[in-house]
């Protein structure tokens with residue numbers, strides 16, 4: 634999506650350790666007009682799917698998913714992150730290991746809000762190693778819901794997540810795929 638690539642070029646900051654800082658428009662201060670354009674783009678890309686629910690994960694995914702969901706006219710459910718422990722009963726749960734942040738947590742969703750009738754689009758801001766996305770896919774499996782696909786704002790194409798998720802047969806649409814980045818030459822897109 635050219636609009637997003639231009640914005641990343643203009644306002645994204647490449648940090649040490651292959652981290653792209655986009656907090657002026659995506660995941661701290663949020664440009665809602667831009668998020669609306671994401672919604673239109675995903676609606677176009679998933680036009681053949683009868684999506685009736687959007688699933689994301691706290692924290693940064695929530696605001697983005699809410700604006701995108703307006704375009705689809707469907708509710709958003711977000712997975713909550715809790716310290717990793719065995720939880721049984723009223724929730725679906727999957728263990729997520731975040732390599733970047735070096736922590737392990739359980740992503741949980743109440744059984745009340747996801748079930749076999751749901752046709753789900755996953756939305757998240759970044760795809761890096763794919764652990765969070767894999768956790769959300771596991772939750773959809775546990776619920777017996779249908780996974781229509783995943784919509785990612787920025788995929789870091791030089792990390793393993795995209796390949797991992799596509800190799801699972803998941804329809805993955807990323808609005809910008811970063812091929813490489815460094816502090817001197819900036820961001821190069823695929």
Ligand code: G4P
Nearest residue numbers: 651652653691692693731732733759760761762763764765
């Ligand atoms: P994964 O979820 O794809 O497996 O990625 P990883 O464990 O490597 O990423 C951990 C967290 O770091 C994720 O946020 C992810 O969105 C974020 N992240 C990864 N690469 C970048 C980057 O280049 N720039 C920025 N700004 N964030 C990045 P999180 O901790 O799960 O969620 P949140 O609470 O921050 O939303």
